[in-house]
Amino acid sequence: MLRLKFRNCRLTSTPSRNYIHSNAVRSNLHSTNLKLGDLSKSGRVEEARQLFDKMPEKDEYTWNTMIVAYSSSGRLSDAKELFRRNPVKNTISWNALISGHCKNRSKDEALSLFWEMQLQGRSFNEYTLGSVLKMCASLGLLQRGEQIHGCTVKTAFDSDVGVVNGLIDMYGQCRRVSEAEYIFKTMPGERRNNVTWTSMLTGYSRNGFAYKAIECFRDMRREGTQPNQFTFPSVLPACGAVCARRVGVQVHGCIVKSGFKTNIFVQSAVIAMYAKCRDLETARALLQDMEVDDVVSWNSLVVECVREGFKEEALSLFRRMHERDMKIDEFTLPSVLNCFASSRTEMMKIASSVHCLIVKTGYGSYKLVSNALVDMYAKRGTMDSALKVFERMIEKDVVSWTALITGNGSYEEALKLFCKMRAEGGISPDQMVTASVLSASAELTLLEFGQQVHCNHIKSGFPASLSVDNSLVSMYTKCGSLEDAEAVFSSMETKDLITWTALIVGYAKNGKAKDSLEAYKLMIDNGVRPDYITFIGLLFACSHAGLTEEAQRYFESMRTVYRITPGPEHYACLIDLYGRSGDFAKAEELLNQMEVEPDATVWKAILAASRKHGKIETGERAAKTLMELEPNNAVPYVLLSNMYSAAGRQEEAANLRRLMKSRNISKEPGCSWVEGRGRVHSFMSEDRRHQRMVEIYSKVDEMMLLIREAGYEPDVSFALHDLDKEGKELGLAYHSEKLAVAFGLLAVPDGAPIRIIKNLRVCGDCHSAMKYISRVYSRHIILRDSNCFHHFRDGSCSCGDYW
DNA sequence: GTAGGGTTAG
Known part of the structure; x- marks a missing residue:
């Protein structure tokens, strides 16, 4: 009000001569300032500087425009120097300088200018906050961003729509979607502009919340806000991510x-969307219709062709890019390299020529390209080439490590690499590497390690991912921790075939046949089609629970309902079941009916059945085939020799043992291990290497005493042959699994289950002892042997004494 | 008339 009055006053008074003169100068200055602004905007900084130096008179605007010219072209020290010399500094001068540092990602400098500004008594405004927030967003500086958020609340700038937009974007880019959502939802609806909507949408889309992004797009239009060239490239990837082609087509219509059809960002996103929705034809047609050869659009199509397995098409697109003299970039090359990761060996020649091209063109120094090279070599099993590329990389990121970890054939090596990645610092695991490491932990049955990876993943704030959740379900079942597997399973919003199958197989292997079949029923009710693996789980469950009729029914439905040809694994389960339930003839009949070549698993089942039924002839056939299939396996020798002994054919038994010796085949030594406090404690039979050996042996003695009182009788048929009775009993007492359980009783906290893993099948005497131990000590003992899990609780085992 | 906020390709 005051200012208005003052202005009016000036306008009504008669202008003096001096005033007219100064007005003329001002108008001259004004037009030069505009010229300076134009030069700055078009990036002609040198010309701007020359003009600035020549100007006889300068005002605030002149100085600020020149600071902007320097600042936005990255000449930060020039900008700073000019800022220092500027006699008419104002808030805009500060903002211009800070914005330059923010755009240049000089975060320390930008933030210290931000604080310095305030120390010098100059308050920041909505523009300052906007710049700094954008920098926090693009660098993922969550803590700084939160600090700035605090400033906006204290100074009430959080009512400025530009600042709010910056906050939403910052939280979105720092993967804090719920914070972004909270700010978005609590602001008055009428204040949201299209930047607000687009920022929220982008937050959803980038963080894997595709459906929410699509919903956000609909709400935006419903509220009457027009989407623009920024909105479309954000919503389209969301449609692609969930194969929502129909929604994608609607967006395309929109x-x-x-009128944003010709925008290159929009167009490339449309092509990518169709390609992701497996409509390559439309994608190809749109690419053809484009007025310019846009490398991004071509790249998206190449990527999708690779993903859909059309390698030839991808390579031909790549060739055409060459022919059209398009600039191949660091995004084209990784997709092309992906073609070779899983291709035939003949293709490696082309792969080598692409690698040469990369070296020649200097693209080897691009992270994306090197990552793809590491990935390709690792997946092809040429780890030395992968490591060579990896070690030469200056800046490794989580993708580089993932390529190395996932491609590695050895699970142990994979976990070591993962630990190394964590130890070298600065790199936090993402969903891809988490899923991969969880699978490796599962294969090695490292529950504690898997749990740590799980905790880390929760803390990381990544949204739910199907592949991580599936790996978790699988890891927990493979480590015998069904409660945890169930907890993850029931927390999952979407489940796929892999999820259900992991649970079905998991229940089966943990002796929970009923739950396994129940889960199968639920899966079918949920409209999910079973596959080859699902049926292995189901038949395994049936065979271990003696459910002959059910097994036959499932086996039939495999072929008749789901058109899946049964494989050797399925036959092995059924043969095992018949053998066990006493129907040897059926087992043999099934063997002869097999449409596929029987493998070692099938012959092992036949051998076990023959042994149980004393069918030496079939046993001989099975054992001999097994000796050929697995020349280093001692099992067929031992089992057949035992069958001879049992039939009183001692000489043949001895011959077989001699043959075994002459072929240098020995029984794989039994080994059991317990995981504890980040260490694996392993025990062999009569092992005396452990640090707490004395304690462990006296615990074994106590154990044996207590369980004998409870009714346990040692079964010396499982002991070595050439000892007297007492020696045999002692030998039994110090079997690896008994040492492991004794250690577990000493080291595992009361109430927690003792988890043991054994490389071979558990010995019959140990199995019986474990049952007693679980009762006498009131402990849940979980023993995973080479075949399945045994949950010993209160004197009985989940396997129903069959393994 | 000077300063801030949203976008595509692995």
Whole structure:
């Protein structure tokens, strides 16, 4: 009000001569300032500097425009120097300088200018906050961003829509979607502009919340806000991510109507969307119709062709890019390299020529390209080449490590690499590497390690991912921790075939046949089609629970309902079941009916059945085939020799043992291990290497005493042959699994289950002892042997004494 | 008339 009055006053008074003169100068200055601004905007900084130096008179605007010219072209020290010399500094001068540092990602400098500004008594405003927030967003500086958020609340700038937009974007880019959502939802609806909507949408889309992104797009239009060239490239990837082609087509229609059709960002996103929705034809046609050869659009199509397995098409696109003299970039090459990761060996020649091209063109120094090279070599099993590329990389990121970890054939090596990645610092695991490491932990049955990876993943704040959740379900079942597997399973919003199958197989291997079949029923009710693996789980469950009729029914439905040809694994389960339930003839009949070549698993089942039924002839056939299939396996020798002994054919038994010796085949030594406090404690039979050996042996003695009182009788048929009775009993007492359980009783806290893993099948005497131990000590003992899990609780075992 | 906020390709 005051200012208005003052202005009016000036306007009504008669202008003096001096005033007219100064007005003329001002108008001259004004037009030069505008010229300076134009030069700055078009990036002609040197010309701007020359003009600035020549100007006889300068005002605030002149100085600020020149600071902007330097600042936005990255000449930060020039900007700073000019800022220092500027006699008419104002808030805009500060903002211009800070914005330059923010755009240049000089975060320390930018933030210290931000604080310095305030120390010098100059308050920041909505523009300052906007710049700094954008920098926090693009660098993922969550803590700084939160600090700035605090400033906006204290100074009430959080009512400025530009600042709010910056906050939403910052939280979105720092993967804090719920914070972004909270700010978005609590602001008055009428204040949201299209930047607000687009920022929220982008937050959803980038963080894997595709459906929410699509919903956000609909709400935006419903509220009457027009989407623009920024909105479309954000919503389209969300449609692609969930294969929502119909929604994608609607968005496409909206684009055509809105006139953003020719925008290169929009167009490339449309092509990518169709390609992701497996409509390569439309994608190809759109690419053909484009007025310019846009490398991004071509790249998206190459990527999708690779993903859909059309390698030839991808390579031909790549060739055509060459022919059209398009600039191949660091995004084209990784997709092309992906073609070779899983291709035939003949293709490696082309792969080598692409690698040469990369070296020649200097693209080897691009992270994306090197990552793809590491990935390709690792997946092809040429780890030395992969490591060579990896070690030469200056800046390794989580993708580089993932390529190395996932491609590695050895699980142990994979975990070591993962630990190394964590130890070298600065790199936090993402969903891809988490899923991969969880699978490796599962294969090695490292529950504690898997749990740590799980905890880390929760803390990381990544949204739910199907592949991580599936790996978790699988890891927990493979480590015998069904409660945890169930907890993850029931927390999952979407489940796929892999999820259900992991649970079905998991229950089966943990002796929970009923739950396994129940889960199968639920899966079918949920409209999920079973596959080859699902049926292995189901038949395994049936065979271990003696459910002959059910097994036959499932086996039939495999072929008749789901058109899946049964494989050797399925036959092995059924043969095992018949053998065990006493129907040897059926087992043999099934063997002869097999459409596929029987493998070692099938012959092992036949051998076990023959042994149980004393069918030496079939046993001989099975054992001999097994000796050929697995020349280093001692099992067929031992089992057949035992069958001879049992039939009183001692000489043949001895011959077989001699043959075994002459072929240098020995029984794989039994080994049991317990995981504890980040260490694996392993025990062999009569092992005396452990640090707490004395304690462990006296615990074994106590154990044996207590369980004998409870009714346990040692079964010396499982002991070595050439000892007297007492020696045999002692030998039994110090079997690896008994040492492991004794250690577990000493080291595992009361109430927690003792988890043991054994490389071979558990010995019959140990199995019986474990049952007693679980009762006498009131402990849940979980023993995973080479075949399945045994949950010993209160004197009985989940396997129903069959393994 | 000077300063801030949203976008595509692995």
